[in-house]
Amino acid sequence: MSLYENILAGLDRKKESLVTLEKCFTAGELQDAVFKYEMMLSPFNLEGKRVALLVPTISEFLPLFFAVNKLKGTVSPLSLQLRKGDLLNVLDFLDPHVVFSVNDHSGFAFSEVVTNWASGMNREALIFTSDDCTNWEVEIFHGSCKPLQSQLGGFITFTSGSTGTPKGVVFKDEVLQYGYDRLLDAMKLEPSDTVFVYTAPSTLYGVSSMNAMLKVGATLVTADDFDLVKMIHTMKKAKCNKITTTPSIFKSLYNFASRLDEEVVKNLELVCVIGEKVPANFKSYFPLMESCTFLSHYGSSESGSLANAYMNKDAEELLFTMPKEVDCKTVDGELFVKSGGLFTEYYQNPILTAEVLEDGWFKMGDLVEFIDQHTFKIVGRKKDVIKKGGVQVITSEVEQILSQIDGVKGVAVVGSPHEVFGEQIVAFIIADGITSKDIRSYCAGNFSSYKIPDKMIFIDEFPLINGKVDKMKLKSQLSRG
Known part of the structure; x- marks a missing residue:
């Protein structure tokens, strides 16, 4: 059964299923859009082909996702935060057969980069481009054939790699059913709910959460752009009673709504935050929401x-409760899990896959302490990862990026607490004739904005321990100001 048949096909055509900042869509309109894309793509035989999506308009992104899956293609939603260097790395690595790309978004010419990539590869490719993500023009590139996926359907998301190499995370369709079950339980979802979902559609949680709202028959409210005023007005008009997003986004929404229209947040029954560390008393930050349930969702x-x-x-x-559907254990303090939501493999990286999957157990990288059989608290991270605004940033990758810049003689990157983003990136730099402005200018055109350090501190030498940079001492210097 395709994802379309499992999630969208059974909905009442007259049901208002999707609300964006600009328009409302019935289930019937979404179903018709899936049919439109199915007819458009059927002549190209998508079976086993990788289809990359750079589509910021959710009302078009979702039907495209369903249509490609229905035609047995493998969907890969790409982040719209990617810039030229990162985007080319992902395209080279994924080597998609088909790309749907908006021409311009947030001042970056996505389709120009994608088209230039395809023209220089001398390999087969279909490139669909559009100004509005509704009317598409296609350019066909001829060349050598690309290998197909052995597993039909499924999808591939991308996360940062520790060596600068993109890390593709491969999933089967079944994980969306698993994600639906977990969110149904966690958020107590009902068909009568109107849920604001603001998470990146290029992530597993973004895909899972949007599809969960549709499948349960609730009204999915979302935003194509980060416009707080419009978001608050849309939430009020749609009468949202639940929300899931990152803590930093919710703080921003709350701060605006408390001045603009506090009833918007007062009407929320449940807030589900994901992707960032939050303090145990996170709820105390929101005095207008005494009766609201606050939930930190872990994964x-x-x-x-x-x-x-x-x-x-x-x-x-914070004490987390693991449902009975998840098997868990600790090995040297690290959490290992088995569940129906696990990825299949890292795309074209069996060595890395073997490092994190052991006899079906996935190594989470979190150090935890169990209170009882299913209740635990997180005590730390095994790897040096910064969680900034819901995005994982691996410090070694940022260090590698900065080390490529002429004039940077040494760099060490650490995370430090941030009131809005949870954590921020701080780079300690040994430099020769280069300024922070030079570094930011270099990074802005080549790398995703979330990888660019929030603070740069220039020093003469690094503190060392056993011949390595003592990052704990650098962090202590930050805490002392």
């Missing part, structure tokens, strides 16, 4: 949804 890009921690304003620590 990863590879494992999908795993556990939940319900918060109150006086809590001293």
Whole structure:
């Protein structure tokens, strides 16, 4: 059964299923859009082909996702935060047969980069481009054939790689059913709900959460652009009673709504935050929402949804509860899990896959302490990862990027607490004739904005321990100002 048949086909055509900042869509309109794309793509035989999506308009992104899956292609939604260097790395690595790309988004010419990539490859490719993500022009590039996926359907998301190499995370269709079940339980979803979902559609959680709202028959409310005023007005008009997003986004929404129209947040019954560390008393930040349920939803890009921690304003620590559908254990303090939401493999990287999957157990990288059989608290990370605004940033990747710049003689990257983003990126740099402005200028045109350091501190030498940079000492220097 395709994802379309499992999620969208059974909905009442008259049901208002999707609300964006600009327009409302019935289930019937979404179903018709799927049919439109199915007819458009059927002549190209998508079976086993990789189809990359750079489509910011959710009302077109979702039907495209369903249509490609229905035609047994493998969908790969790409992040719209990618810039030229990162985007080319992902395209080279994924080597998609088909790309749908908006011409311009947030001042970046996506289709120009994609088309130039395809023309220089001398390999087969179909490139669909559009100004509005509705009317598409196609350019056919001829060349050598590309290998097909052995597994039909499914999808591939991308996350940062520790060596600068993109990391493709491969999933089967079944993980969306698993994600639906976990969110149904965690958020107590009902067909009568109107849920604002603001998460990146290029991530597993973004795809899972949007599809979960559609499948349960709730009204999915989302935004193509980060416009707080429009988001608040849309939430009010749609009468949203639940929301899931990152803590930093929710803080911004709350701060605006408390001044613009506080009833928008007062009407929320449940807030589900994902992707960032939050303090146990996170709920205390929102005094207008005393009666609202606050939930921290735990998982990863590879494992999908795993556990939940319900918060109150006086809590001293977050305690996560793992559902019975997840098997878990610890090895040297690290959490290992088995679940129906696990990824299949890292795309074209069996060595990395073998490093994190052991006899069906996925190594989460989080150090945890179990209170009882299914309740645990997180005590740290095994790897040096910064979680900034819901995005994982691997410090070694940022260090590698900065080290390529002429004039940067040494660099060490650490994370430090941030009031809005959870964590921020701080780069300690040994430089010769180069300024922070030069570094930012270099990074802005070549790398995703979330990888660019929020702070740069120039020093003469690094503190060392056992011949390596002592990052703990650098962090302590930050805490002392």
